[in-house]
Amino acid sequence: MDATDFLENGHLLFLPNISIDIVILGFQDGDLKVLLQEFDEQWCLPGGYIFKEESLADAAHRVLYDRTGIEQPFLKLFQVFGDKDRSFALEFKKLLEKSRLHWHPDLWVNQRFVTMAHYALVNISEVEPTRGVLDLSHNWFSVDKLPTMLMDHGDIVAASKHQLRRDITLEHISFNLLPEEFTMPELQRLHETILGRKLERSRFQKKMLSFDVFERLPQLKEDAPRRKPYLYRFKESD
C-alpha cells in the first residue's frame, strides 16, 4: 500500500456521519430520570451534529443548551457507538415519505452513524425544555422504566447508568443532580438510587463531609416534614 492507494482506497470508512447524543439525567421523586424526545412516534435521546467551526465539546454543550437552557452543565463523553450497521436510514425514510419529501438511497442518512454518547447531570427544576430546535414533544422518564426507543438508544441509557455508577465514587459530581442548596438526606437518597443499594446514614454523612467540598449553610431546610435538616452547598474552589 503506497500513498496513492491510501488516498483512494474505497473500502475505508473515512467519512461516516458523526452525531452527538446526550443522556440528560435528573433526579426527581427518588428516581433517576432521563429527558427523551419524540422522533416520528418513537422516543429517542436528544442529539445533534457538529458545526464546522466548533469542537466536539462545544457542540455537545450547544446541543444540551438548546434542549435545556443550561449553560454550565456537568457533561461528559463516555462512549462511542459505531457498529457497522448503526444507521437510522429506515426510520428516516419512513419520516420523509410521511412528510412527502423525496427519498434517495445515497442520501447521507443512509450511511453508518457514529455517535458520541455523553451524559449530563442536571437539576430538573432548572431545565427549560421548551428550547428544542425541532418541534418535538419531550418527557422525563425513569431510567428503570424506559419506553421502546429508537435504534440502540436504550443501550446508550443503560451504559450511561453504569458509567455514572463508576464515576460517582471517584469524582464529586452527584450534587449536579440536586438544587444548589440541598440536604444530606437528599444527597444520600441520590447516591442510594445511583448505586442501587442502601447506605448507612451516619457513615455517609461523615464520608461526604470528609471530602471538604461541601459547606454547611447557617439556615435549615424549612419545608421538611420532621426535624429540619441542615442545608449544604458545593464549595466553589476558584
Next chain:
Amino acid sequence: MDATDFLENGHLLFLPNISIDIVILGFQDGDLKVLLQEFDEQWCLPGGYIFKEESLADAAHRVLYDRTGIEQPFLKLFQVFGDKDRSFALEFKKLLEKSRLHWHPDLWVNQRFVTMAHYALVNISEVEPTRGVLDLSHNWFSVDKLPTMLMDHGDIVAASKHQLRRDITLEHISFNLLPEEFTMPELQRLHETILGRKLERSRFQKKMLSFDVFERLPQLKEDAPRRKPYLYRFKESD
C-alpha cells in the same frame, strides 16, 4: 429548521475524517514505553482507519494486530480528539510534494480529523513490530522522554497515562504489561511506575493476592540475582 434544512444544512460537520490512534504501552527496564512510528520524519502514534464492513472495536484490534501481531490484547477507547482545527493537511501536503504526487486542497485529508484515541497494554517481548503495513521505522520510547510528535499525538500519550493511572486501581489490567508468568516484585515495580510513587512491599503483596485473580505457581523465578521470588499467573476465569 425542518426536515429539508436538516438534509441540506451545509454548515454542519456531518462528515469529518474518523481515524483510530493507539497508544501501545509496554513495560521494559522499569520504564513505561510507547511504540511510535515514523511518518515523514516525525514520530507519531500507530493508527488507521475503519473499514466499511467492520465495527470501531474491530478496526482498533486490526490496527493493533497489524503493528504488533498481538491477537488478544487489552485495548480500550479512552478519549476522542476532535477540535475544530485538528487536521494534518499541512504535513500531508509536504509528504505528497516530496513524493511528487498531486496535491489538491479539497482532498479529504484537508478536513478535520476526529480520532478515537485508544490505549493498549502489551507484553513487549511478544510484540512483532515487523508487521506494519506501511514501510515505516518504529521504536519504543519512554513515555517520559518522548520526541516531538506529529500534531497533538504527544497530548494523546499524556492523556493515556492519566487514564491508565485511573483505571489500574479499578480493574485488574496491569498484568497485561508483563510476561505471562511474573513475580510480585515485578508487578510492584510496574504499579509504582504507573502511579509515580513508592508502594509498601508487604501491603502490596497482600492486597494483590486478596483480589484472588493471581495464582502462585509451584516454581520460583530462576534467573533472579538474590532470593528467588515466586512466579504468578493471571487466573483465567472462563
Next chain:
DNA sequence: TATATTTGTGGCAAAATGACACATAATGGC
C-alpha cells in the same frame, strides 16, 4: 402530653492500611 419519625452525632468493634520487624534465600568478599 405521649408517640412516632426524621435528623444530628457520638461510640465502639471490625476491617483495612501503613510502618516496621524478622526470617529466609542467595550472592560475593574475606
Next chain:
DNA sequence: GCCATTATGTGTCATTTTGCCACAAATATA
C-alpha cells in the same frame, strides 16, 4: 567456610477507616 549485604516472604502492631448501633434533638400527629 563464614559473614556482610541484599532481595524476598511473612508476621506484628498501631493507626485509620468502616460498619453498626445508640441516643439525643426536633417536629408532626394522635
